[in-house]
Amino acid sequence: MLFLEAPVGVGFSYTNRSEDLQMLGDRITADDSYAFLIRWFKRFPSYKSHDFYIAGESYAGHYVPQLAELIYERNKGANKESFINLKGFMIGNGAINEETDQTGFIEYAWSHAIISDQLYKDILKDCNFKDTNSQTTLCSNHVKSFFQAYSDINIYSIYTPTCLNSSGNGKRPRNLLLAPPLFTQHDLWHKLPSGYDPCIEDYVEKYFNREDVQRALHANVTKLEVIRKWNDSPDTVLPIIRKLLNAGLRVWIYSGDTDGRVPVTSTRYSIKKMGLKIKEGWRAWFHMHQVGGWVVTYDGGLTFATVRGAGHQSPSRLFVYNNRCLEGSAIGILSKDGVVLVGEKKVTSKLLQTSTSTEKMYKIDDHVACAVAGIMSDANILINTARVQAQRYTYAYQEPMPVEQLVQSLCDTKQGYTQYGGLRPFGVSFLFAGWDKNFGFQLYMSDPSGNYGGWKAAAIGANNQAAQSMLKQEYKDGITREEAVQVALKVLSRTMDSTSLTSDKLELAEVFLSAGKVKYQVCSAKSLSELLLKFGLTQPPAEAA
Template identity: 65%
Template sequence: MASPIISLRLAFLVILLAAAHARNTLQKESSQDPDLVTALPGQPPVKFRHYAGYIGIGDRQAKALFYWFFEAEHRPSEKPLVLWLNGGPGCSSVAYGAAQELGPFLVRSNGPNITLNPFAWNKVANLLFLEAPVGVGFSYTNRSSDLRKLGDRVTAEDSYSFLLSWFRRFPRFKSHDFYIAGESYAGHYVPQLAERIYEGNKAAKQISFINLKGFMIGNAVLNDATDQMGMVEYAWSHAIISDELHAIILKECGSFQQDGDRPAGPGCSPALRAFLQAYSDIDIYSIYTPVCLSSFDRSSRRKSRLVAAPLLFSQQDLWPGMSRVAAGYDPCTEDYVETYFNREDVQRALHANVTQLSYPYSSCSEVIEKWNDSPATVLPVLRRLLNAGLRIWVYSGDTDGRVPVTSTRYSINEMHLKAKQDERKGKKKEWGGWRAWYHKEQVAGWVVEYEEGLSLVTVRGAGHQVPVFAAARSLALFSHFLHGRTLPADRFAGA
């Protein structure tokens, strides 16, 4: 039997070895992960790690894309990795997705503290937010000419290059199941990036292979003609425009008819101006919530943001009239976010703005002035990726007037998919596969699943930024998507 002195010495030695291991681990993490965020102002205490910083890409790494990454709240080594993208084009995934919608830290006031999100998506996944392309948020380029070359193609290519480099910096996530999610104009970004990854994987060596499994997009820009038609139908069906204006738009603006190539008549332009004016005093992105009065005048003069295709109605002169008014339970959240990320102590903590940009941080870019390419439809991309076996969910908050549920339904219908039917005994007949889904015994929205692998989901009472308005339901939706589980079809099935 060992003496008490020897036992104490052994115990002390074990403690020393454990301390040394912990010290070495921390030093290793510090050297490998210089982007670890350790002192974010106002942050509540958490047990998960998060990182922020730049990844250089392109020729001589003249471009630098900013990211913010949150490990999953529990067992991150076992959870999938999800990249979140906001749209615009030109809007920040950090300012919207991370700080207002689904990240663990929400900016909810101009006060000193940020709020812990009880429905953060990092409860079920590792979350990566990317500001792309250059000129968005903290992302920048050393060549001003790059800002004049932006478009869908450049954004997809730069985001792909970012991912390859990011995985080299964080190799421990290389083998994780990888998904992409986003909203609005990310209806272009997400499938285009997914297609770039899919094509890259065909010729990729193991070191550059990305384990892409699928993607999910919300209130997504998909197909110009049907998106536009659905936008007008939504405004009319929700009593925002009159019968007369609705009839004039359908008659004079050829893009809203089946023969969409018919040129617009002389009455189209004034009718569309009246259409935009109908939304001038409400938030088109959430038609039933108040606007932020303190910033309403300033917002109404801003260039359009968080928007769909920049060629809306093919009337370039009308586009700036569709202004972005901050949305959410507190309609002034966007102002709080911009104030927070313009703080020098916040930027230092996030390893951001290291080059001292000549312009302030903004939720949507004020330096991107030209968008060079935006295909009229991404539906063929969706079709190709469905055929490749990727899981694709499209969801829609049904109080959004900008990319409304009518637009999404018209667009998905263009794909001529075959709806699944629930043949279980005792189940009521679902016309076209359309049924309610439930969360906490309440109807959370409606869903139709297609045999080809796509699911279309609505979220009842949610606006453009679904996680802002339906936080618990959006987390349930996200979790079911990741696990490939059918949304609850019974009131008492839970979520």
């Protein structure tokens, strides 16, 4: 993944000629970005054959399709050295059509009870969205009232708390980064609190002004100039998007549905204006059995999706919805005499040395274990936290911590990391297996957001929905531990990404009672191979001739 600061002048990017900053606009930005890509691919030619996609958010609703169009046109006369293997692009909460952007902007504020019915009617009556240069005094007054309604909340994420100053009794105002022409003429526009996270701009400013950070980035910090002039910005990029769809490129447009700045209403109106035929209708998409948002697919290669609960920059908060972060699969099954956990090891390279310890299964306490799917560094932090909590409880009360109480405590920690500035959610899901004197054997599943629930059979990680569907068919009440092992291996064999099921790609652990005590047992590679052969899930080794 390659991150590019554009146009020149943003971040720590700079030019040696001050006059360059007076020439900036959409066209120059596309030209400079294209020149960078040509030089980058020349320096790293091993990536030239890879499929290439462009992604951006907010005003990148202009940058991304304009750069894609430039690549598409230049590819027509390109040689082997300058050809870029462009396959598509993605835009998030992007400004793509001025008229519908502004209409949806107003409608979103009204539909979410931010402005009154009367103000909504007045703006529609007295303001001309088609000609933003000829607004009346009456319209100007309405727009000022509109700004006032937004002045006490975060327009980029309307349900996120605003950042309070150090005394806790006031907000630090921030400039809005993306301004529609109808509204920029009003001073109050520049006083609205902004930034996705309540205090993210405070953190970013302090962080990037640290000398050690600037040295690490090789940043030029000698009186960087501010961009004050923008020379060209077309009212719409819809014709470009339509042109590239017709050329066979794939296009994804997505919206965080709590963004008030370029809201989902604006994007839906803009897409509707293209007159595309629906291929697959409006439907929910799911993550960990919870609705993650809604999606609709159009003929020609355009997909529009919403991200439920996300603001202006969806990935900064909800990156964990991407199942690619959740490498490998894990399945848990509750039986009458124990709990079975089976996990898929992800061997990403044949050069990696095989680990002698478990990769997916972890013992938390004598009576609780877990299976994980996701970012292992995140998992290690949470597992250590759970171990400490379990030991503290045992020390205080002289008995093991109840399984659900331990799970709930850990999930409270995970959920807290979705609520505060400067933090990101833990990118890991868990299956917890355990036994206590209150409820016997138990199986819990927890997603990255901190939600958890008790299950008879559950799956996490890659292809978890397919695995869950199979578990519904295969699971039966009163199942024994041996039968649970067979079901888990069978389901995993049909849903894991690998084409062959072998012991070196799997881990199997069980929690059960032995002589009245809870026992956690990890199956050896030899025993696992025998089980796969016994259940007909792998072929026996060929006999030597």
